[in-house]
Amino acid sequence: MVKWGVLSTARIGRKKVIPALQKARGVDVVAIASRDEENAKKVATELGIPKAYGSYEALLADPDIEVIYNPLPNHMHVPMTIAAAKAGKHVLCEKPIGLDSTEARQLLEIPDDRFVMEAFMVRAHPQWQRALEIAESGELGKLQSIQAFFGYDNQDPLNIRNRAEFGGGGLMDIGCYPIVASRYFFNAEPSRVVSLVDRDRNFGTDRLSSVMMDFGEGRQAQFTVSTQSVAYQRINLVGTAKRLEILIPFNAPAGEETILRLDCGSVPGDGALEVERIPACDQYTLQGELFSRVVKGQEDLPYGIADAIQNMEILDAIVRSERNNSWESVAPLS
The missing domain is CATH 3.30.360.10 (Dihydrodipicolinate Reductase; domain 2)
Structure with missing residues (x-):
């Protein structure tokens, strides 16, 4: 099982992606973070997630987490994806990957051994x-x-x-x-x-x-x-x-x-x-299973940072x- 952590209690995560990930083979959603710790705890309880953090940084510091799902607002996609990669995590980031291509190109600093995929679930x-x-x-x-x-x-x-x-x-x-x-x-x-x-x-x-x-x-x-x-x-x-x-x-x-x-x-x-x-x-379930297989080395990343920059x-x-x-x-x- 690949252990996932979720940044933010955004609606798309609560209503669609997290429930779908919890049905996915090879995926274990173990933590969620919000800037409001009480809100994080509330959502974690509702969704049966074991850990709740009152800051994104605290979740990124959790050594058990291998993959971060980043559904934050668009202007936070690039900085938090970079922060997650620096913390040793792989990242599934919601679309669009950034505010423009110049910002998105900052993702090129992420080492090749950290997988980053833009969350176009439709491809799955x-x-x-x-x-x-x-x-x-x-x-x-x-x-x-x-x-x-x-x-x-x-x-x-x-x-x-x-x-x-x-x-x-x-x-x-x-x-x-x-x-x-x-x-x-x-x-x-x-x-x-x-x-x-x-x-x-x-x-x-x-x-x-x-x-x-x-x-x-x-x-x-x-x-x-x-x-x-x-x-x-x-x-x-x-x-x-x-x-x-x-x-x-x-x-x-x-x-x-x-x-x-x-x-x-x-x-x-x-x-x-x-x-x-x-x-x-459920295309979100299939997307989660795909990314977990990539992290486990069972298949290649179908598209990555270069593809996101091109979009x-x-x-x-x-x-x-x-x-x-x-x-x-x-x-x-x-």
Whole structure:
């Protein structure tokens, strides 16, 4: 068993990730920390976690803990991940990895024997893996276009997602998902991007953003993300022969099957759809099991710091495009 510690009592940890980790093979969640010790103890009791700490530093000093899960606000991802690595821990850090690529590059100082992975749990879900398998099989023909939408409605001025100074906004919170999806399914990196962004006048955060990414060789990805819209999400992989649709690509509900739809018809609306059902699973559980296997040396880290930095480079280019009203080049993965 790999012993895990959790930094903060953030909602995503309490409601989704920690319960999922507690079901994971090879994972033992032994500690949680908060700046409020009483709150840490309360959450630890609720979730059956043995240890509770009143500071992040105290948890990092615990010699029994091997892995840190870092779901802190965006502006604390890089500094606390570095602190955890210096304390000898491996780190699963929530997305986005940092506030920009310059900050994210600080993670390069972490020794190679400390594993750091950005928590894109979607990559562990069988529906993404099956969709990639279909795309790579050639069944879609040449994959030409990836189209995605991800939106929800959150207009709470106190919510950290609406706090620009803490890395709030739709692009940082959810725009990173279609970026990762495009890179994953094309198995390539975009060379340039262009964006159209609408910002909330009160929050200063992006509330509606549309982006086009050029992957070269005639391959394009387009996505829209919104923090003030009806809740909806979808990915379409469009090839020269067929189209593959992922119905709930990003926050697939735990314990429910997911659906892939393959459009085999040449005439719009003729109903020629093949439906493939992916058995129920919890992508957070699968992510935890994967990272524990990496820590135990049972398999290689599927992606690490360089991948996380590249995602931030793309987000940076999108912001530059908004500012300069132009196509912007993306720094290549190095």
